[in-house]
Amino acid sequence: MSRFTPVALAHASRLLNHGPTILITSLDPQSGRANVMAAAWSMPVEFTPPRIAIVVDKNTWSRELIERSGQFGIVVAGAGFADQTWAVGSHCGRDGDKFSRFGIHAVTGPVLGLPLIEDGCSAWLECRLLDEPGAQQKYDTLFGEVVSAAADERAFINGRWRTDIAPELRSLHHLGAGTFLTTGGEITARPVMESP
Ligand SMILES: Cc1cc2nc3c(=O)[nH]c(=O)nc-3n(C[C@H](O)[C@H](O)[C@H](O)COP(=O)(O)O)c2cc1C
Numbered sequence: 001m002s003r004f005t006p007v008a009l010a011h012a013s014r015l016l017n018h019g020p021t022i023l024i025t026s027l028d029p030q031s032g033r034a035n036v037m038a039a040a041w042s043m044p045v046e047f048t049p050p051r052i053a054i055v056v057d058k059n060t061w062s063r064e065l066i067e068r069s070g071q072f073g074i075v076v077a078g079a080g081f082a083d084q085t086w087a088v089g090s091h092c093g094r095d096g097d098k099f100s101r102f103g104i105h106a107v108t109g110p111v112l113g114l115p116l117i118e119d120g121c122s123a124w125l126e127c128r129l130l131d132e133p134g135a136q137q138k139y140d141t142l143f144g145e146v147v148s149a150a151a152d153e154r155a156f157i158n159g160r161w162r163t164d165i166a167p168e169l170r171s172l173h174h175l176g177a178g179t180f181l182t183t184g185g186e187i188t189a190r191p192v193m194e195s196p
Contacts, residue, residue: 002107004118007149011159013044015076015123015149016052018161020171021085021180024054025073025106025115026065034106034115036098037062038089040174042074050146052127057140061093066129067136072144073114074125078155079182080168081120086178111148122169123151 007015016022025036041055052074056063066072077085087102099106099115106115109126116124127144136142155162155169163186170182 002118003152003154004124004150005153005157007123007151007156008159009050009146009149010048012050012125012146012149013047013052014159014161015125015151015156016042016044016074018171018183019043019173020076021174022054023075023077023085023088023117023121024056024062024066025075025117026062027069027071027114028065029069033093033097034099035062035065035093036075036088036104036115036117037093038077038085038174045143051130052125052144052146054142054144055140056142063142066142070129070131071112071114072127072129072142073109073112073116074127074144075117075121076123076151077117077172078120078122078169079172079180081117082172082180084120085172085180090178109148118152120168121152122155122165122171123149125149 022039023036024039045051045053084102088098105119109116112126114126125146126148130143155165172180
């Protein structure tokens with residue numbers, strides 16, 4: 001049973017604010033084949049409407065599909081999904097369907113019909129690719145406008161990440177070569193006594 005509930009678009013940037021390793025999903029507009037890759041580089045860049053940046057190497061199949069379809073999905077992977085995250089980030093979808101190959105179940109996005117992942121993951125966003133003339137040939141960075149978002153209520157609720165999030169749903173932060181840190185040990189900032 002899905003524990004995902006919609007996230008208001010005004011809060012969508014918070015899903016990426018802490019720099020989690022994400023999965024980028026895409027769909028071949030001709031064949032309907034789905035693809036997924038791992039990405040460490042993403043960030044919110046605009047408040048309203050919510051826009052995000054992702055960095056996608058021009059040699060990847062994901063890049064080709066995103067440019068041909070004009071859309072992409074973002075999934076925030078949970079710590080329990082580290083093996084699959086590494087797998088989809090180490091193989092190219094041109095060589096075979098990574099969803100069936102690595103036993104990943106996709107759900108369908110409500111607005112763009114993108115393949116998204118809920119099992120083992122904490123949140124997803126559907127994005128429309130922003131067309132920046134010339135930029136896509138020049139830069140690896142792509143910009144997208146978020147059109148729908150949802151999160152597992154055990155991880156993110158009322159527009160905020162929970163601090164009592166289960167270990168397997170904590171986000172992954174890539175150190176390199178398949179080694180990740182997960183979040184934990186939260187601290188809350190207190191007012192600093194100002195010098196007179
Ligand atoms: C943890 C992790 C993070 C990665 N981050 C990025 C990234 O930010 N940008 C990128 O272009 N590739 C990144 N990669 C590599 C892609 O996921 C990889 O090239 C993938 O095989 C592309 O798949 P595709 O050809 O099916 O699109 C990362 C890989 C891993 C394992």
